[in-house]
Amino acid sequence: MTTTAIATPTLDDRITGALLGAAVGDALGGPVEGYSPEQITERHGGRVRGIVGPWNGDAWRTARPIAPYHKGDGHITDDTLMTHALIRVYATVRDHLDAHAIAAHLVPDLMSNPRWIPELEAYALPLQRIFLAEKWLVTRLHYGHHDPREAGSGNIVNCGAAMYMAPVGLVNAAHPEAAYAEALDIAGAHQSSYGREAAGVFAAAVAAACRPGATPESVVESALALAKDGTRAAIEAVAGVAAHHKDTESALAPLRAAVAPFDTVGPDYRAPSPAARRPSRVHSIEELPIALGMLLAGGGDYRRTVLGSVNYGRDCDSIATMAGAMAGALHGEPAIPRAWAKTVSEASRLDLHAPARELAAVAREVFARDTDRRRAHETAYALLTADAR
Template sequence: MSATSGAVWGRAEQQDFRSRVRGTLLGGAVGDALGGPADALSLEEIRSAYGPEGLLDLAFGHGRRGTVTHHTQLTLFTVDGLIRAQVRRDTGAWHPPTDLHRAYLRWAATQRDWGPDERRKDDGWLAREEWLYARREPSRALLIGLGDETMGTLEQPKNPTELGPEAAARSAPFGLLVGWDPQLVVQLAVECAAQTHGHPIANLSAGAYAVIVHALARGESLDGAVQRALALLAVRPGHQPVSDALQHALGAVRQGMPTPARVEELAGDGTADGLLAASVYCALVGEDVRHGLCLAVNQSGPSAAAGALTGGLLGALHGETALPPAWLAELEGRPTVLELADDFAMEMTQGPALHGPAGSSPAWLTRYPRA
């Protein structure tokens, strides 16, 4: 069913899609929250702090349990940018990377400002959520990439040597464009990743992750989704490290019981391709969502990114009801995540009823201004 062609969605299709959207966004956020307190710790330090089995429950970070990092903040602004891009199609001025860049600049303002600026009427509702005005260890690449209004492109990317996983960790929402051709999903994710992460390993990892989520959101298996990503990567220059990492993850599944050592080996030195491989592996071998997330965060690399990536995959695969309810109950910003998820699902399935030639909803255009 195409979310962008104006085709009619059945009620069951809409409900399944909304569950997967909620699952993807909540899963990524809860994985981020789980891994955040361990982000700067080695595996030995994690075990010393949380016990011999490592981190098995939400822990304190930023003053309470369940707080998220910049990965979730940026993922939410990715969703906001995608909704705004859909709304702007009515104007004929449609260039999604620009709309995403504007959304990321709204996130960058939350890292500088004390709180929302009511004078900026075109910011929309998400930028007025006060809890987002918190600096949660954003990487230097993010702050530099979004430090001015110049938009990085594939031809002139920001941070062309940056290999980190941050761009991939915000890219699950691109995969929720289920009515898009998979090649376009990859292209949009890669272009938007280049706004902060210009190295092919980083931006192709973002594209691969997005298209894996895309296949899962359309009901495919995780193994099949990875195979689809490999096929789409194969035609892109510089793909080999990312393709090799995904193949490595698939091969590791057949090597016996999952262990932290195997996750660490896949994650390597914490670059985007390694974190992508580790998250795919943890999602494939996890007995359930909780087990998969705990596997992902108990390693010496960037635990928050690993948790966010794994949670997005598991949420897209299983939907929101598979997520651990006790963790969701403590998740920072859960009402905002749910509200944004439901807005995204409504825009993608019923956009023409909200804005279009037949008329527009003033309330919707206040939430997601066209300007």
Template sequence: MTYDIQNTVYGCLIGGAIGDALGAPIEGWTRKQITEEYGTFEEFKQYYMPYSNTEPGTITSDTAMRHYLCLTIVENNGRVSPFEFADILREHLNPDRVWITQEIILKKLSTGDDPWSTGQGTIPDNKAASAITPIGIVNAGNPRQAYQDGFNIASMLQDGYHRHMTATVAAGIAEAVMPNATIESVIATMVEHSTGLATRAIDIAMGFAEDAESVEALIDMLYEQFIDWRWPAVQWDREKYHNGEIFSASTLETVPVAVAILSLCNDDVNQSIIEGINYGRDSDAVGTIVGSLAGALHGADEIRKEWKVKCEDRNQDFFEEVEGDPTADFRSMTNRLIDSLEYEQEKTTDRHDTLSRLLDNGGS
């Protein structure tokens, strides 16, 4: 397939949104519960969230936060820091579209708290890891910088190792959007640009993937030996945990699970998304990360047309709310992100010229 940057970036954005919207109705379900009720779940359905009552195909806060970050990048013509992201959140964030963790961040920012550290002490969740993908896009081909920028942005929203795992996702996207990228090169990039617990978690999950003969067998292994037992930090209830009434909001589970599932889906973007959401537990987060990575690797053209059309149409009110433009959608944001890449190219050229003058003068 001929490489097309628009197809790649759009695939990343719309793939992540589709995984999010598909996974939302079964968030908190176990794999067993999903299988007993639906067999395989792969259609948009109505769902309820504490912060919204939503129609089939509607995105959750995972994609909403990602779009706010996209807007930050395009309005600042490229790479951004927590300062710029904080400005966008103060101006545009609708508390009715996000979970309690993001509401807390907004309140901290509104009181003048330092945006570089508002994530300290925050309740763990997967929003930062789900939202960070545009940082990888704007740092295409430079996973090291994507990791650094991703860590900085994650520090606004999360604390501890969650920042590292979020940064690792950004590094993976920086590789995934490149020509000739493969799932193997993406996973290798994520392992290289990671640290400590994050690296170990991915390594363990990928070990299960290497031993599994199918995605179903992999998920059985993950449920038996990998699910994050540390969340939530309340009185332990074994029955509730294993019945799916309690599920992890930890990136140490979600991100490794996403890449392990992706590795066994034979380069099929649609199957990758389906298997991601049918893992269950934090299914919209797993679906978002799988969809973003697979969509970038294989392009939007490979994603089911009916999914793309419905997800675009169903979220028009959100796009207009955020951007003030009734024609805005994931595709128009794709074009704006590509413009930001062109600005990054200009800045890189200017930097090259500056260093050339410096070194030429120093050597004369």
């Protein structure tokens, strides 16, 4: 049962809503990742309406192409693992982050500290679970000793950096421009081209969703105000289509058609085109524009937005992660169905509220630091311009 969202969520509630919403969306999308809406409907006898089991049932340990990961049954995936890892960096640095902080703190954490990995049903190093595009961080920064600001160059261009950038938007709550700039710096260690751009725009969208009175439309407007090149064009195209739909079900095929010209993967998600995931100024990742489109078509309602993202298929765990973060930031924790949140927390054996509490404390500290820095600048500027008055 969904609890009615509170009228004016506080900062703490928006942070909890965004992070909990992202984790729940991730867990819902995981078991149907990589499949089409038609395949999802055939497998589940209709659209997915909640938490479902593995695509291949009890054969998940060996069934390709997912083995050996237990996707489904409320298990979060690498999207949430990376989000929580970034929060731990914030908890250590307790200030704004940059690419060097990723090299100094995130990479050692992935390599050295065993965590409970729900999909493996075991304690393991996060490095043993994350995808190859995320292993790139370790390869380039730890073994290759590349400049952190440029280490993302050469990686496949995908949503790998964008998928865990919600904390950046939350630390910069209500300040999309600052979130965009910080996420671009952080993502330079991981991604390049439109993959890096998407990380900045997603962080900005989450920050915009934290503004009092924010709506799905204002979130998209903030994203468009900052997005560049193919990312901007893709969001504009998808948003234009989404505006004509009042439900996510009718929007599934039109949204895919709108983003297709900008997506390099092609129609078969499991068999990417030869041009897939290469740097470009005219292309975009698929996940962020679709997440924003679902936010619009779903009217910002968490359940509708996330289920639309899940039933879209393809990389739907990342789409639902992003959409869930934005919807959760708009409305706060009460918007997240309690039954879903409880099941995901228990099944994943994770306290999903603890990272939110930690990040909320960090966000307050960073704001205080920013205020002091701004006042110091104002004082210095006043002295510099005293003669002009």
